[in-house]
Structure formats: structure tokens, C-alpha cells
Amino acid sequence: MSGIINKTEIKNQDMLALKGYITAQDNQQYNRLAEGTVSIDCTHSNLIQRHIELRFDKHENIEMLRHRIYRQTGTPPDFQELQVKSCGQIIGTIPAGQHDDKMIGYFGIESGMEVHCIDLNPYSNSAGGGYEDVSKVKKYR
DSSP states (O other): OOOOTTTOOOOOOHHHHHHHHTTGGGGGGTSOTTTTEEEEEEESSSOOOOEEEEEETTTTTTHHHHHHHHHHHOOOOGGEEEEETTTTTEEEEEOTTTTTTTGGGGOOOTTTTTEEEEEEEOTTTTTTGTTOOOGSSOOOO
């Protein structure tokens, strides 16, 4: 090495053992999924909550994905613009009301990716914390 010191290098053997234990099977996370099944995370433009590791068959169509997102978030399928993300980067967009007959696999969605739902409903109940902000709940007096 040309005099560059790697500041993230761990020299403590106990810490190295802990790191090895924690990351030992990171590359095998999706190995036990059935052939053709993907495990994706779903996020929503109006909600803080994340729906992690939702499983879908690559042969299901986008309409089925939209209905599952509707059950999780309350955003009707006609008002969902979907962004397909990998490592936080948008790799594709599925506009509302389009491509509902295409299969999930058509868009290259793989396990570990994220589908972000943008709620286009101007009257959405989830906007402004409608589903998550408990201070907006009418209290008993």
C-alpha cells in the first residue's frame, strides 16, 4: 500500500468475530424462496411505515401488486404511481392505470428491491399523517 490507512479496518479479534457472525449469511437471504418468487419492500409517499419483505410471484400482474399495496396503505390502485428502486436508485416507473396486465417479472423486479408507491389521490386520507399521526385522533373527554 502506498501509505494510505484504511480507517474502517477492524483489528480487534472479538469485533471481527462479531462482524463475521452478523454478516455470515447476508448473501443467502433469498436462497430459500420458491423459484419465481420475489421478496420486495414497499414504501409509500405519505406514510412513514415500510412494508418489508412482501412476497410476490414474478408471474403475478401489476394489478395484483397494486391491490396488495392498496390493502397495506389504503391508496386505491387507480391513484398509484409505482417507482421500482434498487439500492435507493429509481430504475423504473409504472404510471397509474398503466401496464396493469404486465407481469411483475417484466419490470425486472428482483428480491431485495423496493417498490415505492406515490399516492396521486388529491383527497387521500393518508396525506399529512392521516393514518399515522395520533394527535389528529379525536380524544374522549
